[in-house]
Amino acid sequence: PQGDLKVAPTPTTWVRALPTPRHGARLVLVPKLLIATTNPGKIAELRGLLEGCGWDVVTPADIGIAIDVEEDGETYHDNARIKALAGVQASGLVTLADDSGIEIQAMGGEPGVRSARFLRPDATYEERFAEIERQLAGKSLAERAARFVAVIAVAEPRKGEVRFAEGEIRGIISPEPRGEHGFGYDPIFWSPSQNATTAELPEHEKAIISHRARAIANARQILLEILNDYRDPDSTYSRAG
Numbered sequence: 001p002q003g004d005l006k007v008a009p010t011p012t013t014w015v016r017a018l019p020t021p022r023h024g025a026r027l028v029l030v031p032k033l034l035i036a037t038t039n040p041g042k043i044a045e046l047r048g049l050l051e052g053c054g055w056d057v058v059t060p061a062d063i064g065i066a067i068d069v070e071e072d073g074e075t076y077h078d079n080a081r082i083k084a085l086a087g088v089q090a091s092g093l094v095t096l097a098d099d100s101g102i103e104i105q106a107m108g109g110e111p112g113v114r115s116a117r118f119l120r121p122d123a124t125y126e127e128r129f130a131e132i133e134r135q136l137a138g139k140s141l142a143e144r145a146a147r148f149v150a151v152i153a154v155a156e157p158r159k160g161e162v163r164f165a166e167g168e169i170r171g172i173i174s175p176e177p178r179g180e181h182g183f184g185y186d187p188i189f190w191s192p193s194q195n196a197t198t199a200e201l202p203e204h205e206k207a208i209i210s211h212r213a214r215a216i217a218n219a220r221q222i223l224l225e226i227l228n229d230y231r232d233p234d235s236t237y238s239r240a241g
């Protein structure tokens with residue numbers, strides 16, 4: 001590629017930016033950002049939330065790799081880091097991974113980091129909702145309080161850095177599952193501010209309030225800093241490549 005940007009070889013895309021009075025037409029670097037998840041619900045949300053972030057967002061399937069890691073960390077941070085580093089190792093790309101879960105007051109914060117495996121790894125969500133309702137029977141509204149938590153890890157291969165961003169949303173466990181949108185525990189997570197479960201909200205409405213939306217809003221700053229460094233011919237990233 002031509003232009004005034006000299007960067008080290010890295011799997012990238014160059015796009016022609018719209019001409020501006022000061023710079024004219026030019027090529028800008030759009031590096032690939034791998035999102036290290038195979039969960040279709042998360043992929044759809046993350047793609048939407050990352051729109052316009054300046055990166056070319058790709059999934060493991062898009063680039064023909066598989067990321068298979070044991071999510072055996074004790075915390076969301078551990079698991080997000082494990083997944084992001086596995087993505088870097090498999091692809092050499094800057095990698096974003098999300099670890100998330102639902103924490104229920106009356107269950108002492110469970111299932112939390114084990115949300116995806118709650119009850120049994122292959123349990124259906126209907127079975128999980130029934131088990132939660134069994135444990136919440138007769139509990140007060142305050143004990144039905146819950147929160148969704150998301151921790152995003154961004155791993156950068158050249159410096160070997162992992163940085164984190166977090167987000168949460170508070171709600172109440174609904175006794176009846178409701179709604180067709182979203183995924184996972186959305187049908188039983190009732191948001192007082194929306195007077196709806198997060199499964200009743202269309203994607204663009206969940207994207208305003210969700211834990212993942214808030215975590216990604218915080219992660220955008222990290223992505224922007226890496227992007228600026230990648231585009232800067234004098235940056236340590238460019239020299240390291």
Ligand code: IMP
Nearest residue numbers: 098099100101102115116183184185186
């Ligand atoms: P993990 O981050 O892959 O360990 O999975 C987190 C699990 O938490 C998901 O599989 C869901 O069961 C649950 N979860 C996380 N975020 C959401 C959400 O936005 N809606 C519903 N369930 C969620």
